[in-house]
């Protein structure tokens with residue numbers, strides 16, 4: 001049986017207005033590293049709140065480690081670790097005091113599960129007497145992870161753990177997750193950073209409360225509809241504006257200092273014709289080449305299909 005199962009879950013915070021979640025279904029296998037990938041407001045935190053029994057859904061069912069989130073909330077609370085988006089650390093307590101506090105809450109001790117957090121804790125141990133409120137973003141993140149792990153949970157829920165931390169800490173964090181996965185812990189992690197999607201075994205792309213796609217990152221990329229091109233020229237802003245006027249274009253958007261574009265269909269998929277048209281509009285030195293899409297391109301393509 002899968003460790004996390006959501007079936008047709010819907011949730012609205014307000015009666016009038018769009019729902020935060022609409023008919024969301026997915027499941028996570030035991031020991032899997034599963035990612036919820038989507039922008040701000042997509043519904044990621046709402047999913048975590050429902051799975052950690054902090055919020056009731058309006059419709060649908062969910063189970064974690066075989067327990068129903070409504071009927072067996074007590075059991076779920078003791079077998080999951082949860083790192084909310086806003087770290088739940090006590091700012092006035094030191095690193096060491098926070099850790100002992102969380103261990104006590106779960107009726108255990110730091111010593112009992114130290115082996116699980118050792119690699120992470122050792123990186124912040126030199127500052128163990130520093131108050132959490134005085135730690136950098138990366139150090140807070142490591143402490144919050146230690147606190148979420150101190151009772152050796154079966155399932156770990158991490159809500160945007162890398163938001164607001166530097167690139168090095170982000171990379172280290174994902175390495176830590178790979179190590180925890182090897183310990184057999186099932187991990188559900190959310191991120192708005194599309195580049196982190198490839199670090200998960202499977203991902204769900206989520207937008208405005210709806211799941212757009214669920215699969216391995218590689219399968220999502222290989223299912224990209226049609227061809228994707230990168231378009232380059234000196235005046236990118238003007239190029240974007242003009243290219244969007246071209247009749248055969250399905251999508252054109254900025255990606256770093258180039259533009260990514262796709263054509264509507266095979267009949268309109270003629271890059272040379274587009275280049276001639278752009279030259280007739282006064283653009284010079286325009287280059288176009290076919291490229292492999294990344295997860296962000298797939299996300300954008302899926303979003304347009306669902307609009």
Ligand SMILES: Nc1ncnc2c1ncn2[C@@H]1O[C@H](COP(=O)(O)OP(=O)(O)OP(=O)(O)O)[C@@H](O)[C@H]1O
Nearest residue numbers: 013014020038039040041042043044045046047160
């Ligand atoms: N307590 C609340 N009351 C009313 N609306 C809410 C509440 N919490 C979330 N929402 C709304 O529900 C939708 C989903 O929010 P949610 O926090 O789950 O998204 P998210 O993907 O986690 O994004 P973020 O990183 O911005 O929190 C958003 O439109 C949000 O404004």
